[in-house]
Amino acid sequence: MMNSENWIYCPVCKNKTRLQIREDTELKNFPLYCPKCKQETLINVYKLNISVIKEPDAQTQSR
Numbered sequence: 001m002m003n004s005e006n007w008i009y010c011p012v013c014k015n016k017t018r019l020q021i022r023e024d025t026e027l028k029n030f031p032l033y034c035p036k037c038k039q040e041t042l043i044n045v046y047k048l049n050i051s052v053i054k055e056p057d058a059q060t061q062s063r
Contacts, residue, residue: 004048010034011041011052021045029053 008019015036021027027045034041042053 006048008032008043008045008050010037010039011043011050012039013037021048021050023048 005020005022007016008021009015010017010032013034013036015034017032017034019032025045025048027043030043030045032041032043033039042055044051044053
């Protein structure tokens with residue numbers, strides 16, 4: 001069985017990152033860094049499906 005490899009693309013700017021994944025790659029809460037737009041995004045990867053984790057924005061505490 002031949003494992004296919006795919007590049008991970010930045011979900012923000014859609015450019016290629018420095019990482020490749022295979023069919024059997026599993027990532028959970030992985031901080032993906034894009035060298036082009038310098039953004040870090042949390043992703044999950046399972047069977048070549050990449051999903052972006054949306055973090056709630058930090059709320060300031062009011063007194």
